[in-house]
Ligand SMILES: Cc1cc2nc3c(=O)[nH]c(=O)nc-3n(C[C@H](O)[C@H](O)[C@H](O)COP(=O)(O)OP(=O)(O)OC[C@H]3O[C@@H](n4cnc5c(N)ncnc54)[C@H](O)[C@@H]3O)c2cc1C
Ligand code: SF4
């Protein structure tokens with residue numbers, strides 16, 4: 001159903017890492033959910049869950065978050 | 078015939094969902110309204126401004142819903158030029174400042190009184206079509222179960238998934254979401270008979286700052302910015318504004334949220350499914366207001382649900398009459414205001430100052446929004462020429 005992501009994890013801009021949410025900053029407003037076109041996140045009541053399999057690290061959620069609660073952290077590749 | 082648990086399942090108990098549930102239940106349908114939060118109406122994700130006309134059209138207004146009534150709006154340009162508008166002119170978001178924690182619950186109560194079943198702390202986690210119906214998977218305090226219905230109304234707000242499950246791609250582009258932060262502030266001085274708006278990149282790149290009175294010294298002070306216009310995020314812009322203007326205030330509540338400002342989507346229906354309110358991206362792209370259209374959309378969807386059940390036809394083709402209803406009512410305004418919003422996004426602060434100055438002498442008690450735009454276009458033909466078809 002969903003077309004191939006424009007940026008893959010191992011894609012052009014060498015993004016590695018994963019999305020983390022700072023729960024102390026998050027106001028569970030769901031703006032990040034609205035902009036994710038890969039269906040990779042969901043707001044479970046007050047907790048944002050990220051599906052790392054689906055996440056392409058496109059950063060749309062990082063930019064939309066009003067509380068600047070979302071970051072990409074480096075992981076060992 | 079297969080068995081159904083309900084005629085219609087409504088996902089989300091904001092104003093859109095509760096209005097749809099109330100309307101459908103009053104028409105005699107079997108309705109289930111589900112809300113994933115444990116408290117309807119909380120936490121608030123809203124500045125709570127709504128016009129008197131819309132509320133009066135649909136409800137017997139109760140005093141407890143209204144925190145403050147205002148007579149109009151004052152708009153400030155980056156250089157401080159002011160324009161005062163009457164509530165009538167300022168449109169859908171000006172007139173009352175609600176207490177949404179009370180209002181949203183009152184609406185849900187009306188739906189329940191009309192006969193709808195309501196489940197809170199209950200999330201729709203997925204949905205699939207079965208023969209002539211839909212099966213919705215639910216999770217309720219750890220328990221999982223499913224319910225079958227003929228129709229689903231997706232009123233699940235900005236984060237909506239119902240549309241996506243049904244094949245309507247409602248993903249909001251990063252340049253089409255207002256990223257918002259708001260404080261409920263107390264101990265500040267302002268003219269409480271008006272709502273206040275500050276325009277310009279100086280204050281809020283791609284959006285505006287608002288102050289909506291909730292009482293004499295208490296107000297919702299908030300900001301929306303477009304993520305494509307600033308890297309700093311709404312909170313730092315708002316904090317700067319407050320430090321300059323209301324350093325004496327205390328913050329007694331923090332609100333965050335995203336408002337979709339996409340303009341009208343092509344269709345808000347699929348087989349067995351209708352979308353209302355923010356889920357259908359019905360918020361106004363110029364003002365960010367979505368309460369009024371959520372209420373109207375909920376009402377239309379509830380009506381069409383009844384017609385579909387009577388006709389025993391749940392196809393996309395049949396449900397298109399819901400599309401027609403919302404498009405006839407506010408579709409054109411969404412389209413027009415999207416064009417104005419795009420135009421405004423291209424303006425620098427100098428231009429905004431100039432435009433506001435050009436109309437600051439008018440008596441806005443007497444003049445309509447359309448008339449005002451025409452005057453503004455006449456005075457600034459080079460700047461606004463491409464908007465003329467919208468108003469002449
Ligand atoms: C900061 C801010 C200020 C605003 N100010 C104004 C204003 O002054 N005036 C105005 O008119 N509008 C304003 N808006 C917009 C307004 O809040 C929305 O347009 C309005 O709430 C839309 O109503 P709705 O019923 O469509 O959705 P919502 O009120 O968002 O309700 C959706 C509900 O669905 C629930 N839900 C979501 N997913 C599921 C699921 N899977 N299962 C069960 N339940 C689910 C949610 O928990 C939520 O309660 C503002 C928005 C923000 C963010
Ligand atoms: S956008 Fe930010 S504050 Fe809102 S739910 Fe997502 S992580 Fe939390």
Ligand code: SF4
Nearest residue numbers: 036055056058059061
């Ligand atoms: S980075 Fe992109 S794909 Fe990953 S959760 Fe955020 S928006 Fe979705």
